[in-house]
Amino acid sequence: MNTLLEPFAYGFFRHALMVSVLAGGLCGLVGVYVVLRGMSYIGHGLSHAIFGGAVAGAALLGAGAGASLGVGFYLGAGVFGIGAALLINVIARRRTIGADAAIGVVTSAAFAFGIAIISTQGGFSRNFEAVLFGYVLGVTMVDVLVVAAVAAAIALTVFLRYRQLLFATFDPEVAEVSGVRTDRTDVILALMLAATIIATMNVVGVMLIAAVLVIPPVIARLLTDSFHRMLWISVGVGASLGFVGVYLSYYLDVSSGATVVLTGATVFAVVYAWSAFKGRRAMVDALDAH
């Protein structure tokens, strides 16, 4: 028992656990809209753009000391993240080129910008690695509070805009006809996604963030046919994966971001197999009934 509780004696572990539970729940919440709107590629692309911005910000304003990311990282990530999200939104709405192509151009250019700056700095530093691959054990109480504040703001936005976001996600054309400003909901979702990636980038890293955004809602979708239940389940699964992943990473001595994603992939495989078995059973039962 003492062995199981051992990591809780360390402050850095308690912070890591808090931030990963919050980040997991937040990604689970925003991820529902990402998955249902087919925005997974936007999540992937935005994380790369945000990396470019974080690196540029650090180069201009200076990286934080030790494992801390510093103001430069967050400022650069914020400017690039929000800028890329809005730019993708505008280009995709004009429909002259496909949304996927718009994402590819905008986010790859921002990522390349970050790589170019790194190459002028003489290679990777600890902070850049934290953004790329996640370094949850290095988070401070301030980082925990930042993620908590972003999670609370996004949860409040979803609460207040729940119905509009749902209608615009399910049926944007009819939502528009029915008085929902879908241009506004698109911008709100893009900004929520950018804020989520920025706030959680040092937990799992920009390379794996897309997986953390996608896995919880996909598991939730396999478990329910109702939208509001999917939201709750996805938040619960995301938070649980954050807890279990970080806890396991302590004992396995493996990167926390990778452990969270691999735990999620394992749970997904089990739930997928179970739902496929259940579906087959239901089909057999229906055939037997005839």
Add this chain to the structure above:
Amino acid sequence: MDPLIRLEKVTCRYGKDPVLVNIDLEVRPGDFIGVVGPSGSGKSTLLKTIAGSVSPIAGRIHREKGTAIGYVPQVETVNWFFPTTVREAVLMARSDGRVVPWSSKADVAEAEAVLERLGLGGLGDRHIRELSGGQQQRVFVARAMLRRPKLLLLDEPTSGVDVRTRHDVMHLIHELHHDGLAVVLTTHDLNGIAAHLPKIVCLNREVIATGSPRDVIRSDVLERTYGAPLEVLVHGGMPVVVEQYPEYDAASEGAQDLALREGHHEHPA
């Protein structure tokens, strides 16, 4: 009676290409209008323009104050794997003006009443994919009805459904019209749907003709609308469009076989 909506010289375009050009159209209370035309003729855009989700680049649209519009999309455009129950889908109609995520008791009661009226009572907790074709169409009519519309717009309400479902859907739309709703629908089905409506608009980017089936379902009008010759017969006082495909027609094939066996080598006309 004043029109619910009036389009005057309305032109709309996506990108550089105009989709609708100089459209003049009025929809009055009690109207039941079918819009026909080939694919890409602007039928769906016309409905979206009437509904207000597409803005014209030229012309004017007058809407009577307080005219609520219900819009029923093509079922082919619906994401049937979206996690939503029938009740959730219908209650989406009440998305504007309510801050909290849950629906009011009054909204839920009204949604249940509309579902009951449309023959969907007791199906509120089902996933939308678990319904039959006709029931699925009725879910979206129910959602439109929850907006308490004066005008109901339906984009190809019978496309991709079997004859029985088509009959059920049209019966329901006629009932709603009978109860006082103005209805505008688009359709590709000239004989099964359009010929039975009081008023037809033939559209091919511009309005080619407007009038009763007898006035509009004529070879010359249809040829201008569809850009291909279409033969029209009158059967029991109703115009019937004859669709002929001589090269694939089984009867023509039979005639050709017979002609060959009898030593005639001319191709059938």
